[in-house]
Amino acid sequence: MPKLVDHDERRSEIADAVLRIVARAGIPAVTVRAVAEESGWSTGVLTHYFGNRRGMLLGALRRAAEISGQHHKTIAAQNDGLARLEGALVEALPLDERRLALGRVFVFFYAEAATDESMRTEIEGYLAVWRKFVANAVRAAQRQGLIDARVKPAVAAAQLVALTDGWSIHALLDGSVMADLNRLSPVRSWIELLSSPATST
Amino acid sequence: MPKLVDHDERRSEIADAVLRIVARAGIPAVTVRAVAEESGWSTGVLTHYFGNRRGMLLGALRRAAEISGQHHKTIAAQNDGLARLEGALVEALPLDERRLALGRVFVFFYAEAATDESMRTEIEGYLAVWRKFVANAVRAAQRQGLIDARVKPAVAAAQLVALTDGWSIHALLDGSVMADLNRLSPVRSWIELLSSPATST
Numbered sequence: 001m002p003k004l005v006d007h008d009e010r011r012s013e014i015a016d017a018v019l020r021i022v023a024r025a026g027i028p029a030v031t032v033r034a035v036a037e038e039s040g041w042s043t044g045v046l047t048h049y050f051g052n053r054r055g056m057l058l059g060a061l062r063r064a065a066e067i068s069g070q071h072h073k074t075i076a077a078q079n080d081g082l083a084r085l086e087g088a089l090v091e092a093l094p095l096d097e098r099r100l101a102l103g104r105v106f107v108f109f110y111a112e113a114a115t116d117e118s119m120r121t122e123i124e125g126y127l128a129v130w131r132k133f134v135a136n137a138v139r140a141a142q143r144q145g146l147i148d149a150r151v152k153p154a155v156a157a158a159q160l161v162a163l164t165d166g167w168s169i170h171a172l173l174d175g176s177v178m179a180d181l182n183r184l185s186p187v188r189s190w191i192e193l194l195s196s197p198a199t200s201t
Numbered sequence: 202m203p204k205l206v207d208h209d210e211r212r213s214e215i216a217d218a219v220l221r222i223v224a225r226a227g228i229p230a231v232t233v234r235a236v237a238e239e240s241g242w243s244t245g246v247l248t249h250y251f252g253n254r255r256g257m258l259l260g261a262l263r264r265a266a267e268i269s270g271q272h273h274k275t276i277a278a279q280n281d282g283l284a285r286l287e288g289a290l291v292e293a294l295p296l297d298e299r300r301l302a303l304g305r306v307f308v309f310f311y312a313e314a315a316t317d318e319s320m321r322t323e324i325e326g327y328l329a330v331w332r333k334f335v336a337n338a339v340r341a342a343q344r345q346g347l348i349d350a351r352v353k354p355a356v357a358a359a360q361l362v363a364l365t366d367g368w369s370i371h372a373l374l375d376g377s378v379m380a381d382l383n384r385l386s387p388v389r390s391w392i393e394l395l396s397s398p399a400t401s402t
Contacts, residue, residue: 026315026316027315027316028316028317104315104316107311107312107315108312108315108316110308110311110312110370110374111308111309111311111312111313112312113374114227114228114305114308114309114373114374115227115228115229115305115309120374120375123374123375124374124375124376124377127371127374127375127378128375128377158378158381159364159368159387159391159394161367161371162364162367162368162371162378163360163363163364163367164367165367165370165371166362166363166364166365166366166367166368166370167360167363167367169311169366169367169370170328170362170363170366172315173311173314173315173321173324173325173328174321174324174325174328174329175325176325176329177328177359177363180359186360190360193360193394193395193397194394194395196394196397
């Protein structure tokens with residue numbers, strides 16, 4: 001009897017191994033050999049699923065985005081509108097190993113997206129999903145009277161997403177920003193500042 | 202009599218040619234051959250000064266940072282504190298060919314800085330200089346009574362720099378953000394929002 005293989009599951013399993021390596025040792029540590037060791041699959045199997053090293057990193061990017069999407073669902077179920085908005089931003093900050101790996105693969109592909117049309121389209125899609133999720137959280141907070149009704153959700157979302165992503169990238173590149181991030185938990189103050197009525201213009 | 206050569210000037214001239222190519226056609230268009238054509242120097246001369254393609258891009262990064270530093274001096278001479286602060290942020294937005302090239306080379310090296318210690322140190326240095334320049338502009342605006350005295354300049358500067366850089370990177374990756382940037386000129390509203398007294402915490 002032929003063995004049944006869940007290809008999606010195997011792809012996810014390998015992508016998770018890539019993300020563990022990225023969290024522990026960074027992008028340069030991702031080699032076909034290292035992923036074979038981490039995942040327990042042969043280099044032949046890895047090549048079959050992902051082609052080459054770059055294919056594995058792309059698989060890791062998509063897997064990281066998928067896991068973030070699952071977290072978004074959990075966050076969206078929160079009743080407190082401000083906590084939901086905070087969650088939608090904190091999800092993208094490199095505050096634990098999972099999100100550190102997420103940030104590192106995204107910065108890696110940002111550089112590629114700046115020069116490659118199809119990668120740009122993919123990254124645009126992720127950013128649009130994130131902005132929409134944040135805008136919905138702003139609306140939820142407005143319905144609860146926690147954010148001024150004059151604030152335009154799309155404008156506040158674009159600003160909050162740019163600030164969060166900029167801070168996240170700076171934290172990956174600059175030890176002092178990472179230290180501030182771990183010490184200060186600045187997201188609530190960003191929300192207060194960028195969701196004030198001046199954002200209605 | 203031996204010909205006198207100003208090596209710094211020649212390096213700048215070649216780096217400027219690289220930046221023109223980056224502005225016009227992006228990072229992938231930078232090849233030793235293309236730079237030779239653009240600059241009028243032989244590939245032998247280019248290799249002598251910059252080694253290889255990556256060396257030319259690094260030269261372009263440093264040249265772009267140097268030109269930004271010159272613009273900072275002009276901006277710092279402005280009497281209106283808010284105009285000075287606005288200038289310190291707008292300098293990093295990809296609103297013309299020069300700043301488009303600046304943004305593209307920075308995103309390219311951000312990815313490298315996320316994985317390479319010496320590049321990270323160099324990028325940290327640029328970010329620190331930018332934050333300090335913005336913090337000084339906040340102080341100048343405070344002395345003129347244009348920004349609340351309770352605002353902490355370093356905190357406001359870190360937030361404004363993260364928001365500006367995040368927006369700039371998103372504009373390079375996402376056509377809708379670039380369109381908003383050209384249409385809305387959002388920097389004054391960022392300053393109003395992120396330099397409010399809540400930034401004193």
